[in-house]
Every structure is written in C-alpha cells, then in structure tokens.
Amino acid sequence: MTDESIVKTRTSWDSPARDLPQPADKDGWQRAPLAGSIRGGANSAAFKVGDWRSYRPVHIEENCIHCLLCWVFCPDMAIVAEDGKMVGFDYEHCKGCGICAEECPTKDKAIEMAKEEGQ
Amino acid sequence: MTSDTVKNTNEAPVQQEKPAASYSALSGNEAVAQAMRQIEPVVVAAYPITPQTDIVQNFSAFVADGLVRTEFILVESEHSAMSAVVGAAASGVRAMTATASNGLALMYEVLHITSGLRLPVVMPVVARALSAPINIHCDHSDFFGVRDAGWIQLMSEDAQEAYDNTLQAVLIAEDPDVLLPVMVGLDGFVTSHSIENVALLKDGVVKDFLGKHRPHTNLLDPENPVTVGPLALQDSYFEFKRQQAEGLRSAARVIDEVAARFEGISGRQYRRIETFNTDDAEAIIITCGSTAGTARYALQRLRQKGLKVGLIKVRCITPFPAHEVRQAVAGARSVAVLDRSMETVTEGGPLFVSVAAALAASGGKPPIMRSYIYGLGGRDIHLSHLDEVYRSLLDTSTDRQPADVSPQVEFLGTH
Numbered sequence: 001m002t003d004e005s006i007v008k009t010r011t012s013w014d015s016p017a018r019d020l021p022q023p024a025d026k027d028g029w030q031r032a033p034l035a036g037s038i039r040g041g042a043n044s045a046a047f048k049v050g051d052w053r054s055y056r057p058v059h060i061e062e063n064c065i066h067c068l069l070c071w072v073f074c075p076d077m078a079i080v081a082e083d084g085k086m087v088g089f090d091y092e093h094c095k096g097c098g099i100c101a102e103e104c105p106t107k108d109k110a111i112e113m114a115k116e117e118g119q
Numbered sequence: 120m121t122s123d124t125v126k127n128t129n130e131a132p133v134q135q136e137k138p139a140a141s142y143s144a145l146s147g148n149e150a151v152a153q154a155m156r157q158i159e160p161v162v163v164a165a166y167p168i169t170p171q172t173d174i175v176q177n178f179s180a181f182v183a184d185g186l187v188r189t190e191f192i193l194v195e196s197e198h199s200a201m202s203a204v205v206g207a208a209a210s211g212v213r214a215m216t217a218t219a220s221n222g223l224a225l226m227y228e229v230l231h232i233t234s235g236l237r238l239p240v241v242m243p244v245v246a247r248a249l250s251a252p253i254n255i256h257c258d259h260s261d262f263f264g265v266r267d268a269g270w271i272q273l274m275s276e277d278a279q280e281a282y283d284n285t286l287q288a289v290l291i292a293e294d295p296d297v298l299l300p301v302m303v304g305l306d307g308f309v310t311s312h313s314i315e316n317v318a319l320l321k322d323g324v325v326k327d328f329l330g331k332h333r334p335h336t337n338l339l340d341p342e343n344p345v346t347v348g349p350l351a352l353q354d355s356y357f358e359f360k361r362q363q364a365e366g367l368r369s370a371a372r373v374i375d376e377v378a379a380r381f382e383g384i385s386g387r388q389y390r391r392i393e394t395f396n397t398d399d400a401e402a403i404i405i406t407c408g409s410t411a412g413t414a415r416y417a418l419q420r421l422r423q424k425g426l427k428v429g430l431i432k433v434r435c436i437t438p439f440p441a442h443e444v445r446q447a448v449a450g451a452r453s454v455a456v457l458d459r460s461m462e463t464v465t466e467g468g469p470l471f472v473s474v475a476a477a478l479a480a481s482g483g484k485p486p487i488m489r490s491y492i493y494g495l496g497g498r499d500i501h502l503s504h505l506d507e508v509y510r511s512l513l514d515t516s517t518d519r520q521p522a523d524v525s526p527q528v529e530f531l532g533t534h
Binding site: 028032036 | 336
C-alpha cells in the first residue's frame, strides 16, 4: 500500500516526530497529529529522556579498560564509543538506570553513579 | 408501516427510481450477516455470545464457502476480539466484530482504545441484559453502558434497519472528518431472531456505495513507518481528546449525509430521529429500538380516537440529536422517555437524561417530563403499557412540580 492511499485529514502528518502545538497556540489541537500517531521511523532520538534521571553515570577514565561491556549492556544506546574506546555518555538519553556501573568489570569501577544535583 | 392516521412528520421521501433490491425472509442477525458479507471486511475477529451468535455463525459460513475473502480470527474472548480488530484496523483495512451483553462489557477497555486511535471499526451489538442475574434476553443496558466510550451509536428498530445501519456505518466511520468507530444496535431476540421481509441491496450496488477503504494509518507499510498509540501525557493528551470530540461532533452532519446517499441507492430514508405526529401532539413518547414499532401502533389506535399523541424514535443515540429532539417536542405539554436499561436509573434512564439535558439547554419552558424504565431482561412491553403511558401523559396537570422534586421514575410492567 502506498502513501497515496492514506487519507489526508485536517491534521498534520508531515512532522517526523510529534510536533506538538505550544501552550500559546489557540486551537492548536487542530494541528496535533491525529490520535497522537508519530509519522516516520527512527525518531526516538528526538525524544529527550535525560531529565528522568535521579543518578547520573560518571566515567572514571583512569580505571577504564575500554572493554565496552557498558556499551553492550546499555538499554538506551547512551554510551558513546569512538574508535573502540568508551568516551562518555549521551546524557540526553541516559535515564540513569545504573546498569553500566553494575556491569563494569574493573576492580576499581570505571563508572560510578552520582546523585543528580537538585534531587 | 405508516398508515393514513400515522403521519410521518419528517418530509415526504423523494420518489426514487425503483431501487435494485430483492426481498428475503431473514432474521435480524441474518440480515446483519448479509451486510457483513457485502462489506467483506479484510479481517473479522469474533467470539460467540447469545444472541449475537448467528451473526458470526452465518458469517463464518460465508468465509468457509468462499463467498468472502475475509481473514476470520477465532479468539478466546471479546477483549481479544476487539484487540485483534484494533490491530487489523490500524494496519489499514476494514475490520469488524459483533457482540452482545457481557461480551460488550468485557470489551470496555478496548472500546476506548478503538475510538482514541480513531479507527473506523463497525460493530453490530445485539442488545441483551447484563448479568447478574444471568439473562440472555433483550434490554439496552449493554449498549447504553458503553455510551461514553467515544463510539457513534445507531439503534435499529427492525431487521431492515439493522441491515441498512450496518452498511451506512462503514461510510460514517471512515469519513475523514469523523474517523470514529460505529456501534449498530439491534434488539436481542426481538429483532435478532425474528424473521422479517428484508430488502437486500445488490452486491454491486453496496460495493459502489462503500467504495475503496482509504485508511488514515497503515502499520504494515515499511516505506512509511508510523507509531500508533504512543504515550501522550499532560502536554498533549488533552489535544488528542479535543480532536476526538470534534470527530464525534462532525458525525451528526456526516450521518445525515450518508443517509441521503443511502436513500439514493435504497429509496429508504433515515434521520437521526424519526417523528410521528409530533406537530400537534400534546403528549409525546420518546424511545428507541423495536419498541418504537409497538409505540407507533399504540399511537395509531389513540389517534383514531382523536387523542393528540406523538412519538419520537431516536435512531442516533451518540452523538445525541439534542437540537432535533428539542424542535420535535417544542409544542408538547408532556413527554415520557422510555428507557430499556439500568444506567443512571435513579436519574431516569440514559435516554431520559439526554432528553432532559437537551431541553434544559434550550432555555424555554420545558414540558412535564416522565421517565419510564421498561422491558428489563426481555420483559414484554404490550400495547396496554403504551396506552397507559400516553393516557397518563394526557392526564398530567400542567402545574409545575417544585424544582426540588427528583424526576419521577416509573417501572413499567413490573409485577
């Protein structure tokens, strides 16, 4: 089935991720995507979940052996690796679950969880 | 059905060329199954429950005999039936189910998901009492119990109307300004199992009337991926519900537009309410479903005796045709609303409450209103009951009841 068979409604289908009307918009609901559907794929990166975090992972570089077990285990692809080396975290998508710190195999941990400020 | 003494106060139907139809002796359920055969949904998922069973039984025979190419999914419950239909509809195809009574109650959660996802599903509901005590016979407690699930609800008087409403429901649901599911009610046993002469349209005529389904969402199109039903919290949920409310509001206009198109192919006229002799009536009964037929006969007999009585049959339950009802009762002194269900029973039954709200919003002096609960669990309603209601209305004093008196709720035909 091609996209032409998809009926056009008054609501917007064009936004790659849900492009919501802002609070100041009067009658903004008319432009909200129908039923909250999200058009397009691979758009979860556009949804920032970093502010859900109570504890943040901290990289202690001198202890790191770059085994990348943290990269393997992270459920949110929030470990940033470059050229086979662990270089840090994507704090916009890390929810602070602590799995990376738990799985870190070094005697002195290369990842520790620190309480978020303001928590 | 309308004799000389019973005047349909709607406009006279425009004379059409004789439509292409054939008459068959069918039960209400068989007529609905024929409508489903002509709709030929890509997916039907259903679970049998009395008195809906032979809709599904007849339809599964059509599948087995190769008369339709429908994927028929046997499920383990009505919750699963509705869930499978939601998945199918979200994949961009016509999908249907049918149920009754406790089966409809079990679907409750998924009914809201269907309307919230704006999926144009059509579901015949064969109205039956809810347990307990267990009872398989007609009342409308199931149908009115899900009145607020965001579905459009049409209630049919007889087998012909059940067939006609089922076909019209497809186009109502799929209209781009509506995109909401539609429930087509018919009375358990009274309509579902009584055999009547039903005019079936030719398959080709129905096919042309329904046209091609143009879905608004297609989960199975990898070129155009879509996420259906994601989380929507404080920042957006309200906007989606606001849109949904607009769809339901638009449905009133679309139901009339589809009825006009349907009249063109069938010669049969449908309104959201049907009025009989309301123009000069002092006393009006408002009801829905098969009892409207009995009430019309009672009306005819009383009119022959010169009594100024009228009748309103509500075909479209949701969205409630408040404006039309208000206009139709404008000249009446007293109105009785007959409800066949247990919802809001202390306030006077759901139809009564809807009528009362419609009249209260008008600002004018409303007529004296009475609520009658009748026919629970399939208890027969006789002409004598309807005579009793009409005569009681005609005897009603015009003196207003004090504002602090709760509406009087009568139970018609209890021992």
